Amino acid sequence: MNETAAIGFDRRRFFKVLGGGVLAVCFAGPLAAQGRRGGGARPMELSAWIHIGEDGIIQVYTGKTEVGQNIRTSLAQAVAEELETPISSIRMVMADTDLVPYDAGTFGSRSTPDMALHLRKAAAAMKGELRKLAAKRWGITTHHVFAEDGRIVYYMPRPGNPPPRRAPLSYAELVKGKEIVAIIREESFLSSAENWKVLGTSVPKVDGPDFVTGKHHYTSDLKLPGMVHGKVLRSPRYGAKLKSLDDSAAKAMQGVEVIRDGDFIGVVAPSPWLAQKALDALKPEWEGGGGPSNSDLFALLKNNTGEGNAAVNEALATAAHRVEQTYTVEYIAHAPLECRSGVAEWKDGKVTAWTGTQRPFGVKDELAQAFSLPPEKVRVIVPDTGSGYGGKHSGEAAVEAARLAKAAGKPVKIVWTREEEFVWAYFRPAGVLEVKAGIDAEGKLVAWDFHNHNSGGAAIDTPYEVTAKNVRSHGSRSPLRQGSYRGLASAANCFARESVMDELAAAARMDPLDFRLKNLTDERLRAVLEAAAARFGWKDRKGHCGIACGIDKGGYLANCVEVDVKGKNVKVVRIVAAFECGAVVNPAHLKSQIEGSIVMGLGGALFESIQFAEGKILNPAFSKYRVPRFSDVPPIDIVLVNRKDLPSAGAGEAPILGIAPAIGSAIFAATGRRLRALPMKL
Structure with a gap:
């Protein structure tokens, strides 16, 4: 126990909280010694405990929150996979600050790559402890002791002779009357995605019936x-x-x-x-009280960009084709169903x-x-x-x-009332995005100058190969309260970047897909682009179609859309989305995340905008603030590119970034007009 004492582990407190049985206390390697507040980018947020009770129930304690993304289910899958136990035996205890270890929060699509991985390590370490307990009881080594379906079994084949019989031991039998602490280390041996039995499958939502029957109680x-x-x-x-x-x-x-x-x-x-x-x-x-209005917004947000980049300026001066444009995005509300x-x-x-x-x-x-x-x-x-x-x-x-x-x-x-939610909650930041770009006579990017004012730096860098580039995010004094939003600034940055890529493709008289592939060496992004285009039938497309792609938080996305434009009305006819985030943890829930992101992105692309003047929000109700309706949502065809050879990344945010520029591309195909402001209005 010297190591646990050195990092502040209070054995008595944890067993008082959790009761008897085996307790695995997870420490994130060097992060554990840094303490809650210092030393690293996310100190201690990976901590979690796993406890096996004498009744066989496995309780998993984590500070992560379930906000509809089904992380309760996927984290339970992670533990069940490595402990080799039925998922029905897992009980997730989440987000109770008296019971769970510190966690910085549920954001940034980090629950899957961080917490799920950490829980897998904890479960693997616990499995090792259970194997040791069984081996000790049987008086043998652990070489022929295995975990299987919530039990420890013995298996050692002997040529010509039946194996000695030892009755399997349930996890509950092994932990009865014991208090054991396992120290979790980085070198935990984890199952490979190729061999997953619980992870990688569409396990139904844990407690799903409670939500559809009304049994679940919200705050x-x-x-x-x-x-x-x-x-x-x-x-x-x-x-x-x-x-x-x-x-x-x-x-x-x-x-x-x-x-x-x-x-x-x-x-x-x-x-x-x-x-x-x-x-x-x-x-x-x-x-x-009081303040500015929408008409003043973008002038307020615009900052001087400072001195230009000499290499970029030189490349722009010699480019065969150049584009110089400004894009804008309005404030939008989160509009959660639960205020x-x-x-x-x-x-x-x-x-x-x-x-x-x-x-x-x-x-x-x-x-x-x-x-x-x-x-x-x-x-x-x-x-x-x-x-x-x-x-x-x-x-x-x-x-x-x-x-x-x-x-x-x-x-x-x-x-809170709906009006309070609209007025007093914070908004997705508005922004001004200035882009200068140039290509040579062969259609290769030679210059890229990109500035985001106020909305942020998420996914701001271009994934395309370019000889000279200058990419910067500039802070501004926002007239309205602003904060995090799904995908942060990735949707704004992708909208401006992919729209400019379309403009450059038009200048080079190249197909938008071919132009992107010509300037793209990232194989993962190329793969989703090609997968989306193939499923959509891009080469043989009919109607008014657009395409866009991007990368954020380990997720690779490509969208193809078809729109129908009648007068000032834009109707999205169909959407294809190809998405890759490493090894897929739960296909059904991943598709739900992608669909939800796309529908949310439709709102920001075509409808949503906070209107304000003289210190007041002018549209603080759903009757005045337009969100996507069922009639706005077309068929959405999702292609999952499952990379079992790569670690799993989060998927709650990245799928939102590509829908707006893809729709803008399709509107241009239909009308010849390039819309450079979100929401896009003809």
């Missing part, structure tokens, strides 16, 4: 004894300050309590409708908050800071959540519920 469904409902007073425009407040009418309502803490004003009541009625009865007077909600309860100076978030430990920090509490006095529990898309990194609803609960002395639930 907004939770009820605690004595719980009341809360609402928060919000200013009518960004930056406005409260000048005065008449709360007499609200206070006169039976069961209503008005809570004031500085500029924070809230009400609590026995029911949601009474809380809303009390909020409406408040008479505040505001002053100040932000939080339930908070105080007991003995400790606050427990239930909320939907992608960063349970980040919300824990927010609560600790808001109330000046030590970490052990804060607990955050995240029920499986109704989507996040990068928009639920923060814990506003949990903090608001905790403030009201502390003042009221009762548990409080807050559920």
Whole structure:
């Protein structure tokens, strides 16, 4: 135990939390010694525990959150694969800060390449411990001891003689009455994708029936004894300050309590409708506030790019064909089906908050800071959540519920309205993208100058071979609150880059696919381009068609689309998507991720845009903010390029990046107009 003591392992605490049986504590090699806050890019976020109880149930503890991406299922598959046990024996314990080890959050498509891999190592190490236990009981070495279907079996063939009989031992039998810690090391032996039995298969969603029957409880469904409902007073425009407040009418309502803490004003009541009625009865007077409008946006975001790149400028000057264009993307909302909600309860100076978030430990920090509490006095529990898309990194609803609960002395639930979600959540960043590019007489790229203002640097580099390039991301002062969004800036950067590639192809009088392949040496991206084109029938295409491709977070994507344009209306007729992210973990769920990303990308490509002026959001409702509808979604044909020879990458984000430029390419084929602003409108 010297090694575990050196890295701060508290054996008594973990067995108190988890009970008897075998416990595998996972340490991420050098990251473990760095501690939670320092030393590495993602310290300690890979930690996880696996526990086998005496009842045979295998509990897996991780800080990752389930927000509809089915990571609960794929992580369970990872453990079942390496432990060689039925997936029905796996119970995932996720995102409860009192029970699970620290995790930085569920974002960046890192759960599959990081956490799944780490859990596989943990399960493999545990399997080794179980084999040792069985071998010791049998008085033999481990050379002929194997794991099989949740049991340890003995097998040693002897020519001409039957093998000695030893009854298989279940994992539960082996761990009974024992407390064993396994140290997880980098040199764990893992099964190859070619031999996977559980991974690589379309295991149904764990607890899937609970979601379709309504048995699953989201945060907004939770009820605690004595719980009341809360609402928060919000200013009518960004930056406005409260000048005065008449709360007499609200206070006169039976069961209503008005809570004031500085500029924070809230009400609590026995029911949601009474809380809303009390909020409406408040008479505040505001002053100040305001801000710019959409018409000012891109001028505000544009920054000076500084000195040009001499090599690029020289290559541009001698290019046979040049393109110099500016592309723009608007702010868009995450628009999750489940709005932000939080339930908070105080007991003995400790606050427990239930909320939907992608960063349970980040919300824990927010609560600790808001109330000046030590970490052990804060607990955050995240029920499986109704989507996040990068928009639920923060814990506003949990903090608001905790403030009201502390003042009221009762548990409080807050559920944001759809309008609050639109106005007070953060947006996908808007951006200005400036591109200069040149090709030689043979259609080869010779110059590439790319600048993104404000929206970010995700997937900003070009995957194409080019002699001279200059690629930069520039920060801006955003007039609206902005933050993470599915794929971050990859959709904006891919839109500008692939649109310019189409413009260059037109200048060279080359087919868009041929032009890309001529300038592309990355074999993985070439493979998905060719797979999408083959399935789509690109060479023999009819109608108005477009193509685009890109790389992000280990995912390789190509889209082919066909559109029908009538007047100002664009209808996407069909979509083919080829996607490769290494070895496929769950084909059915991967296809769902790709489809979801594409449909979400349709919104940003054709419809979605936050409208604002004078400090107000002007379209804070689905009746005014257009998201894709069933009628907008065409047949989507997905080609999975399964690379069993490569590590598995995440797939929650990369598939969104290619749909907008592919549609733009098809619109150009139909109309001869190049649309350079998202959303694209004729």
